[in-house]
Every structure is written in C-alpha cells, then in structure tokens.
Amino acid sequence: MTTLNRSTNSLILFSVLLAVFVVPSSISGTAIALPYISADIQSDLASLQWVVNAFNLTFACFTLIWGKLSDIFGRKRSFIAGALIYTLASIGSVLASNALWLDIFRALSGVGGAAIFSCGSAIFVHVFEGKQRTKAFALFGTTAGLGITLGPTISGLLLEMWSWHAIFAMHAVALFVVLLVSTKIPSDQAEDACLSQVDILGSLLFISSMFLLMLTLSKGYDWGWESSEILLTLTSGAILFILFIIRAQLAKNPVLNLSLLKNRKFLGFILVPVVASFTFVTLLTYFPTYLTGPMQLTASKSGLMMLFLTSPVLIFPLIVGKLASRGVSSKLLMYISILSMLIGTSLLLSSIDIVLNLPVLSISLLLIGIGMGMSAGLVDGEALSCVDSNEIGMAAGLLNTFRLGSEAIAVALYGSLLSSTLSRIVPVNLHAFELPNIDEWVNGITSGNFVSMVEAISGVNQESLLKEVITTYNDAFTATNVVLVSIALLVSLMVFGLLRKEPKRSPAEALDI
Numbered sequence: 294m295t296t297l298n299r300s301t302n303s304l305i306l307f308s309v310l311l312a313v314f315v316v317p318s319s320i321s322g323t324a325i326a327l328p329y330i331s332a333d334i335q336s337d338l339a340s341l342q343w344v345v346n347a348f349n350l351t352f353a354c355f356t357l358i359w360g361k362l363s364d365i366f367g368r369k370r371s372f373i374a375g376a377l378i379y380t381l382a383s384i385g386s387v388l389a390s391n392a393l394w395l396d397i398f399r400a401l402s403g404v405g406g407a408a409i410f411s412c413g414s415a416i417f418v419h420v421f422e423g424k425q426r427t428k429a430f431a432l433f434g435t436t437a438g439l440g441i442t443l444g445p446t447i448s449g450l451l452l453e454m455w456s457w458h459a460i461f462a463m464h465a466v467a468l469f470v471v472l473l474v475s476t477k478i479p480s481d482q483a484e485d486a487c488l489s490q491v492d493i494l495g496s497l498l499f500i501s502s503m504f505l506l507m508l509t510l511s512k513g514y515d516w517g518w519e520s521s522e523i524l525l526t527l528t529s530g531a532i533l534f535i536l537f538i539i540r541a542q543l544a545k546n547p548v549l550n551l552s553l554l555k556n557r558k559f560l561g562f563i564l565v566p567v568v569a570s571f572t573f574v575t576l577l578t579y580f581p582t583y584l585t586g587p588m589q590l591t592a593s594k595s596g597l598m599m600l601f602l603t604s605p606v607l608i609f610p611l612i613v614g615k616l617a618s619r620g621v622s623s624k625l626l627m628y629i630s631i632l633s634m635l636i637g638t639s640l641l642l643s644s645i646d647i648v649l650n651l652p653v654l655s656i657s658l659l660l661i662g663i664g665m666g667m668s669a670g671l672v673d674g675e676a677l678s679c680v681d682s683n684e685i686g687m688a689a690g691l692l693n694t695f696r697l698g699s700e701a702i703a704v705a706l707y708g709s710l711l712s713s714t715l716s717r718i719v720p721v722n723l724h725a726f727e728l729p730n731i732d733e734w735v736n737g738i739t740s741g742n743f744v745s746m747v748e749a750i751s752g753v754n755q756e757s758l759l760k761e762v763i764t765t766y767n768d769a770f771t772a773t774n775v776v777l778v779s780i781a782l783l784v785s786l787m788v789f790g791l792l793r794k795e796p797k798r799s800p801a802e803a804l805d806i
Contacts, residue, residue: 301477305420308474309413310432312376314440315467316406320348321577322444323399326457333457334391343396346511351403352410353698354503358496359408360415360690361548365490368415368686369478375408376471383465387458402464407693414673415689416478418682424618426674431614434669438606441577495548498537503698505530510705518713553680553688561791562676564784565627565668566696570703571781572634573665575774576602576641576658578704579711583770586741587763598651601658609666623675624792626667631785634664638778645771703777710776712739714769722765726753738766 323345330344363371382401389395417429451459509527516522541547554560580602584595613626637660644653673692680688716735728734728750737743743766747759 302420302425304474304477305416306429306432308471308478309372309409309416310436311467311474312372312379312409312471313413313433313436315379315464315471316352316409317437317440318444318447319402319406319440319464320345320444321441322446322448322460323348326448326452326460329452329457330392330395334389334395344392344399346507347396347400348403348406349697349701349704350504350507351400352406353507353694353701354500355404355407356411356693356697357499357549357687357690359411360687360693361496362491363408363412363415363686363689364684365546367480368412368419369475369480371408371686372412372416372478373472373475375405375412376468376475377405378402379405379409380465380468380472383461383468386461387465407697410693410697411690412686414677414692415686417674418677418685418689420479426678427614427618427671430671430674431610433673434610434666434671435607438603438610438666438669442600442603442607490546492540492544492546492548495537495540495544498533498540499548502530502533502537505533507701507705510702510709513709513713518709548687549691550684550687553684553691556679557791559676559679559688561788562627562672562679563692563695564788564791565631565672566692567699567784568631568634568781568788569665569668570696570699571777571784572638573602573661574700575703575707575777576638576661579707580658582741583766586738586743587766587770589744598654598658601655602662605659605662605666606669607666609663610669610671613667613671617671623671626671627675627792628789630664630667631788632664633660633667635778635782635785637661637664638774638781642771642774642778645767707773707777710773711769714772715739715765718768719765722761722768723758726750726758726761738762738769741766 327344359371359375379402382398382405385398386395386402389398414430414433417426417433421429447463448460451457451463505526509523509530512526513523538551541549541551577599581595581599584590584598590598613630616626617623637657640660641654641657644650644657673689676692677685677688712735715738719735719738720731723731723734734743734746737746743762744759747755747762750758
C-alpha cells in the first residue's frame, strides 16, 4: 500500500471511477444507437451487431492479458495505456465511415476497456487499505452500476441532440480527462520489466480459444448446433484451451499462474460474478424485449420497470461496503447476494405466465438487482485481498476474465437458446393459423416485434393469434432462463463449497502468523 495525501487519493479515485463509468455505459448505451448508425452508414443491423459483440469479445479476452502486463510493467502504465487505446479507438469510431471500420475500432475499445477494469481494481489494492479500500471498491461497484443504468439514457439524449457520433465523442472526452488526472497515480513499475516476461504464445492461445468459444455460442442458431461448422469451431477452441493450460504449466512466465485457482477463497469469490452473469446480466440485455413484446408495455413504462432491476446496483454496493467495514462477514454478504439473485430469478420464472402481474415482476427484478448490487465492488476487494501483492494484477485480470467472459457467454447463450427454442416450437404452436414465411415469424417473435406482423395478417382471428404468439414467446423465454438459472445454481453450489471452510493450515504455518 502506498501512503499518499488525501487530495492525491481523491484524484486517483476520480480517475479510475470515471474510466470505470465509461466502460459499462458504452456497453449498455451503444446498442440503442445501432438503428441510427445503420441508417446513416447504410449497413444492415446484422453486421452492426458486431459493434457490440466485437467490444464484448476483446473485453473478455484481454482482461487476463492486461492483468499479467500490469504485474510486469506496472499498474499505472498499463492503466494509462488502456485509457489511451480506448480514447484513440473512440475517436476512430467517431470518424468511421462504414461498419467494418466501426467494428474494428469498437474491438480496440474493448482492448482498452479490459485494461481499465483489470488495472483499475489492482490500483485500488495498491493505493488503499482497510476501510478506505472497502469504500473504494464499493464506489467501484456503484460506478459500474451507474454506467450500466445511465448508459442508454445518456446515449438517447445524445442521439436526440446531435447524432450517434456524439456517443463515441463523449467516451473520448471523458477518457482524455482520465489520462490527464491519472498522472497522479503512484508508479509501481518493476525495475527488471521487459517484454520477454510476457508469454506471447500463451496469450495468443488464450485469446484464440476464447474467440472460438464466443463464435460457437453466438453462431449456434445461425449455423445449426449440430452443423460441421459448430463442431469444428468448438473442437478447435477446446484444443487451443487445453494447449493454453499446458503452456501455463510449462512457461517460465505464464500469462496465468494456475496456483491462483488452488486458492479456495479467491476462486470462490471470483465465481460470484458468474452467478450474476447468468441471472442479472442476461435480464438486463433481453428483458426489455419481453416487456415491450409479450407484456405490451410502452417504451417509457418498460424503462421504469427496468429501474427495479438496475437501481439497487447504485445503492447496495455502498450499503454492503459499510456493513463490511463494520465487521459483517464478507462471505455471509456473498451468500445473501447469491440467494437473492436465485430467488428473484425463480420467482420471475414461476410468474411469467401471469400476464401483467407487475407487482410480482417488480419484486422479482428488485431481488435480482439487490443481489447484483451486494456483490458488485465488494467481491473485487475481497478476492484481490486473498493473493500475494506481486500477483494482484494477474488476479485482477483473472477476476474480470471470469466476470466479463461469463457475461459474454451468458448473453450469447441466451440469444442462441431463445432463437433455437422458438424455431422449434413456432411451427408447431402456430400451425393452425397457416402462416406464410414461418422463418420471418421466428425472427419477429425473437426480436419482440410481432404485434405489427399479427395486425398485418388477414383472414385469421388476430386476437387468438396474438395470444398464441405471446404464449409461444413465454414458453421459449421460460425454457431459456431455466437453463441459465440451472447453470447459476451449479456455480452457486461451487461458491458455497469453496467459501464454506477455510483451508486447514499446518502447525508450522499457524506459528508463522
């Protein structure tokens, strides 16, 4: 821990938190600009989906790499490098004239965002300790939640006042401020730092395996889950990941020290965000479609409903931070967090067929949001406090790899499962209506844009058709989320098992304490 005066600590806190705000606001806010970008640069929405996907992919892949780089070259230099990459990529996004260049610059933004999250949390461990560290990580979680919540609102205002270019310009301006202020971060570069300490081969193996896994999940529906393309990408990804593990065991300076995964407490804490990915994050991404589609709510009412999910993420990191600083067990808080997310998701699924039961849905979303808010921020500080100081960067990278990788996997899996389920049951459920272009109906129901399609059909009972379409969507929505919450439950049991007991120490180790 580095001793600094209060004003310097405040500037460091401001610098990291401003950068942390930009990253999630970029993820949640960019998606709503896709139709505007499509109209401006004359590109179809399918290709523009990679404006979001490319960012998520590189974000997930590079967090581990940046963690290792920060241990070698210093957290300050790595954080500044990431912020600089993000700034330049945002400027490139503003100037992009076609979808390809925009996708490339968004991928580079993801690389920079990975450095901000990995190195930002490592900087907090380096600069703060005790109650100050707990408070800093609580603010870290609150700021990330604020970015998620306000991202769409800020982007919407910028779209109405100017254009989609203003969204990326805002990112560039904010991160330029970060670059100016981050000079106050204390230097921590190792004296013998050199590029040879970076395991290039291991890094390439990890990035390649992650890319192929994401590609498999995102293209499962388009290519077919049993297609030769899916089998090839999945097999190739698995082989590359096995080679990465072997490389990590043999390399002199591996990108990942596998002994970190033998630390039960550390592993238990970094699995908590995985539970949130399969409960909170998937709903954050797809539940608005359910609200405007089957529930027939207006956009404004849907936005208000989503506040039940997102608003606790702004409040509970600070509440939990105060509880932890007063001696409440961090493990107990994590248990409550996980149970809140699981109970909320289960309540949501059990009531999904009760049309317009807004009180039940509100309580369900509130419980999930509270669970997410309780774990946000606190889990970072607790996890990184379990490892040696010379491995904090790598540990932070691994934590965010688990967090962001599981988010990307959960979102991709949700989309593919929902589409696959609908493609299977739509022809059966709607067979009696003899609808033309059944594939278009599958796509329309998947996107939630089916009301206009129902109204355009003549010669059928539109009320009965709409009711059957809503029932079909509910069935697919429930089936998809049952799979995801089952995964979340399995991961939760692993967390409980890992955190339940501290590993036994030998008498010699006990005497050393």
